[in-house]
Structure formats: structure tokens, C-alpha cells
Amino acid sequence: xxxxLAGAGIAVLYATLYMASELYGLFGLTxxxxxxxxxxxxxxxxxxxxxxxxxxxxxxxxxxxxxxxGLGPESVAPLVIYLGIFTTGLFGLAIHRGWAWLALLAxxxxxxxxxxxxxxxxxxxxxxxxxxxxxxxxxxVLTLSRTGQNYGxxxxxxxxxxxxxxxxxxxxxxxxxxxxxxxxLFFAVLAVxxxxxxxxxxxxxxxxxxxxGLAFAMxxxxxxxxxxxxxxxxxxxRPGRDAGSDGTARPV
Numbered sequence: 001x002x003x004x005l006a007g008a009g010i011a012v013l014y015a016t017l018y019m020a021s022e023l024y025g026l027f028g029l030t031x032x033x034x035x036x037x038x039x040x041x042x043x044x045x046x047x048x049x050x051x052x053x054x055x056x057x058x059x060x061x062x063x064x065x066x067x068x069x070g071l072g073p074e075s076v077a078p079l080v081i082y083l084g085i086f087t088t089g090l091f092g093l094a095i096h097r098g099w100a101w102l103a104l105l106a107x108x109x110x111x112x113x114x115x116x117x118x119x120x121x122x123x124x125x126x127x128x129x130x131x132x133x134x135x136x137x138x139x140x141v142l143t144l145s146r147t148g149q150n151y152g153x154x155x156x157x158x159x160x161x162x163x164x165x166x167x168x169x170x171x172x173x174x175x176x177x178x179x180x181x182x183x184x185l186f187f188a189v190l191a192v193x194x195x196x197x198x199x200x201x202x203x204x205x206x207x208x209x210x211x212x213g214l215a216f217a218m219x220x221x222x223x224x225x226x227x228x229x230x231x232x233x234x235x236x237x238r239p240g241r242d243a244g245s246d247g248t249a250r251p252v
Contacts, residue, residue: 003050010057036065063109076125091143100149107140137166
């Protein structure tokens, strides 16, 4: 009964903060964010005694906090910083309690937010988003390796999830910043990390192979984008002319 009451109490606190800020406008951005962070910390403290239900409520409320507080594409940096601090806390709790499921859910919650950002106009803040994606993947893999839980799956499969997701998201990010050197740097760091995992643990060798395959995918995406850009430039460079039936150019 105790863990049910604790979970219900946390849910009520989150709902109260949401209604106070969104429906009645009693709290501003800063007050709402501080309130949600406070409730989340309380949920994690209670989870040490009452177990997973309270931790799950804290996780859900923590990832909903930026939405409740009104953070969005116009405030990418504060959002990413908050996600970084919050996810680090989740990873720490997962290691402390040996909860691999919490590490996976923490990774998934952050991935949902970063995926949403990738579909928004974040050109000016793309570097900080890419940095977060890279660190999230590395942190997720290291956290899962410390929990010691595989749920009957191969170790390489369960621990490669954050790495593969991170590489895929970096491939999605690269076209948004014109395949700049920064995007290749983030991808290279994760690729080297995957190789280091395979070198240190033979069971993680598939992670290096997967990183290599995704590297080819990113190179292919870059070449495809470059080809489309060249075709567009070639066409725009010959205005006012069209090809005749015999293949020769003629004025329009």
C-alpha cells in the first residue's frame, strides 16, 4: 500500500503544478521548472524505500517537466541542460538499484525529446543537441553495463540499444547542419567508442560492426545530399533555356 500511496501522491503533485502553471497561470517558467524538479527529486528519494512505482512516477513527471514549464525550440539550450542533469540522475539511480529497465526508460525519454527537436528549427543550437545525443549514447551504454541485467537477451543486444539509437539520431542531425565537421566529429566519437567496446569485450564486437554499417549509411546520405545539391545548382545556373526534342538547348 505504501508504494501505491507514494506514487499517487507524486502524481497529484505533478498534476497540481501543471494546473497551476498552465490553466491558472500562477507560476512562471522558472517557478514551474523548479517545482517539477523538486517533486522529481522527492520521487527518487521515495523510490529508494518504495521501489519502482515511485521511480516510474518520477521519471514520467521529470520528462514531462519541460512541457509543463513551457520549454521548446526557442529555448533549446536550457532544455538540453535540464535533460542532461535529469538523465544523469536517472542513470545514477539505475546503477545504485541495479535497474537496467530504468536506464532504458531514461534513454528512451531523452530520445523522444531529442527526436522532437530534430523535427524543429534548431540550426543555431544543433551543436549542443548533437553533443547531448553523443553523451546520452555513451552514458546509456556505460550505465547498462553497470546494472548487470540483460533480461535473458544477449549482452551485446541490450547494451547496444543506446549506441545504435545515438548513431541513428546523429545521421538524422547531420543533414540539418549540412554535414558540417561537427556532425562528423560526434559520429566519429561514437564510432570509436563502439570499437573500444568491441576491443575490451568480445561480446560487444557486434556493436562495432553495427557502427561501421551506420557509418556507411551516413556517408551515403552525405553523398546523396551533395549530388542533389549539385543537380540543383546546375539547373539554376542555366535559366531561361530548355532542351529541344533533339537534345539541343533552345530559348524558352
